[in-house]
Amino acid sequence: MKKFDLHVHSTCSKHKMWGIDGINTPEEIVDRAVQIGLDGIAVTDHNTIKGGQRAIQYVKAKKVPLLIxxxxxxxxxxxxxxxxxxxxNIKAKLTVHETIDAIKDQNAIAVVAHPYKYNTKMALKLKDSSIRSRFDAVEVFNANITKKANKKALRFVEDYNMLGIAGSDAHYKMNIGKAITLLDINNLSVDDAFSAIKNNKIKLFCSYTPLRNIFYLYINKFRQMVKKRIGKGNKTCI
Structure with a gap:
């Protein structure tokens, strides 16, 4: 079994107010993942693949033992x-069907992120079988949201016989690995990882993000916002 965190953000994730949403570079994320013994991570920045591309380049250049x-x-x-x-990249703010079409055009996997988070209506959409059937899996545990929301997601997956994964939703490197998806694979390859997900050859190990880490994250986001507003710039995805 190989250990994966399937929901990680870097400085390539942007935020309208904060400027950046993740406070660590793709390279820092890779180093942290290796440090805690992960075998792979999915770099899932908001509406951009640039963080993942940078992580892949870093892994290749430094010969880091980590699958991106x-x-x-x-x-x-x-x-x-x-x-x-x-x-x-796939354009943001399309319909669910349009977005999944674009994902499938790239032979990629589509997973519902935190369906019961306070600011999403995705859970209601999933009641529609024509939408539900197009997803490969549902994020049933997200280390950054409430226990109630995660329990609802797990219950939904059980009720509708869907596949479930876990992800930390880390925006700070110390939160990486709080939610781990174990994949039953021998070879570290994207194809094998996808096969394990689609065939439910997985186990989940989950914990919540500590409050001290959340506090540290938002202190740093606030600092970045101030730097942005006074024209000092901020860490960006270059």
């Missing part, structure tokens, strides 16, 4: 979708 699944967390008009295995 390039992806994105794509905002639709209804909620967020995690896409694993992207080679091109």
């Amino acid at each position: 699944i390039p992806g994105a967390e794509i905002r639709t008009i209804t909620g967020d979708i995690l896409a694993f295995g992207l080679s091109e």
Whole structure:
């Protein structure tokens, strides 16, 4: 079994207010994942694959023993979708069907992100079998949201016989690995990882993000926002 965190953000994730949403570079994320003994991560920045591309370049250059699944967390008009295995960016704020069409055009995997998070209507959409059937899996545990929301997601997956994964939704490197998806694979390859997900050859090990880490994250986001507003710039995805 190989240990994966399937929902990680870097400085390539942007935020309208904060400027950046993840406070660590793709390279820092890779180093942290290796440090804690992960075998792979999915870099899922908001509406961009650039973080994953940078992570792949870093892994190759430094010969780091870590599998990078390039992806994105794509905002639709209804909620967020995690896409694993992207080679091109997908436009934000399309319909769910349009977004999944674009994901499948790249032979990538479509996963519902935190369907019961407070600011999403994705759970309601999933009641529609024509939408539900197009997803490969549902994020049933997200280390950054409430226990109630995660329990609802797990219950939904059980009721509708869908596949479930876990992800930390880390925006700070110390939160990586709080939610781990174990994949039953022998070879570290994207194809084998996808096969394990689609065939439910997985186990989940989950914990929540500590409050001290959340506090540290938002202190740093606030600092970045101040730097942005006074024209000092901020860490960006270059």
